[in-house]
Amino acid sequence: MTFFKKNGWLITLAIIALLFPLILPNQYFIQIGILIGIWSIAVYGLNLITGYIGQLSLxxxxxxxxxxxxLGLLTLNAGIPFWAAFFLSLAITAVFGLLIGLVALRTKSHFFAIYTMSVGFLIYLVxxxxxxxxGGVRGLIGISAPDGIGPVTFQSITSQYYFVIFFLLVTIFLMRRIVHSLLGRTFTAIRNSEDLAKTIGISVMKNKLxxxxxSSIFAGLAGILYASYIRFLGPxxxxxxxxxxxxxxLLVGGIGTLAGPLVGTIIVVTLTQSLQFLEEYRMLIFGPIVVLLILFYPQGIVGQYYMWKMKRNFKKKPSIHAGKENSVKEARS
Known part of the structure; x- marks a missing residue:
């Protein structure tokens, strides 16, 4: 019972995600579901470094x-099978993350954001x-879909949806384990005060790295899934x-929350797709909506919900204490 209470929202999410293609068997909606899954994984990666460490990476x-x-180069140019290329791509992303992080994390505050933005732009230029x-502007075309596992294949749009959702659920599960572990509390301590974290013996640089x-691995995973789904890439x-x-x-959903990356991605992607018929004019509607969300919900939608929940619980406590005091007085009288 305790397990279901602690993991209720994750179990509910898994059930909804599994039933989604059956409830809405429309290919367009399934494609949106795939994109939401892919981008959510990338946002969860950003949330780890920005939300729990307090470093804005661009x-x-x-x-x-x-x-x-x-993934594209290993499968197309090197002829490596998909699953071998999958894990090699994660390793390559991790190595780049390590090398870039060693330099980037020696900077602080807005200098870190500027440095990472410059690195991101340099990657784009390369x-x-x-x-x-x-392939430059031409990009890579004809990237292979995931190889089947036994009788399971990933050629249809529905099977690709479940392929992405599997990795999304794994990502959320791992993030939950990290956040509620000693490592997650260490990250939060560093975010709150690096100096205080150092005084209690936390290796700040090691944990930030x-x-x-x-964070880079989760972003790389999202990129791998994107390449295997879209099948072509451009700069x-x-x-x-x-x-x-x-x-x-992340801002719309809520920085430093577990559900925020998913909620924000669902809302923004759905809203963007809904306004596609307006073409370039959709930003005239989409932009103000996002600005209003950030103005009135600065902690994001999920963050604002937690704030409201905390205030509600705080208001309930005095009435509980008052009830106890009245019962004591009645007992004494």
Missing amino acids: AHAGFFAIGAYS IYKWDELT LAFVL EIAYIEVAFEILLY
Whole structure:
């Protein structure tokens, strides 16, 4: 019973996600579901470094592109089977995350954000200019879909949806375990005060670097899933605009919350797709809506819900104490 109470929202999410293609068997809605799943994984990665460590990374689109292009190049140019390329791509993204993090994390505050933004733009330029390796503007075409596992294949749109949802649920599960573990509390202590964390013996640099590498791995995983679903890549996936879109999903949902990345991605992606018929004019409606959300819900939708819940519980406590005092007085009389 305790397990279901603690993991109720995750179990509910899993059930809804599994039943979604049966409830709405429309290919368009399933495609939106796939995109929500992919971008949610990337946002969860950003939430780890930004929400729990307090470092605003703007290189996330770059790591997303590294994961995607690694899979494409390994399967197309090197002829490596999908699953071997899958894990190699994660390893390559982790190595880039480690190397970039070693330098980036020596900077602080807005200098860290500027540095990571510059790194992200540099990754974009490398992809755009290095024709011989990445295909430049032409990009990579014909990336293979995931290889089947036994009788299970991933050729249909529905099977690809479940493929992405599996990794989304694994991501949420791992994030929950991290956040509620000693490691997660260490991350939060560093976010609250690096100096105080040092005084109690926490290795700040080591833990920040670990969070940065984990964050890049999740971004790389999202890129890998994107490449295997879209089947072609262009340099635009590494552009700084993508990094700001991922940040927007997190801001709308709620920084430093477990459900925030998913809620924000669902809302923004659904809203964006709903306004596609307006073409370039959709930002005239979408922009003000997002601004109002951030103005009136600065903690994000999920963060604001937690704030409301805390206030409600706080208001209930005096009445409980008052009830106890009255019962004591009645007993004495």
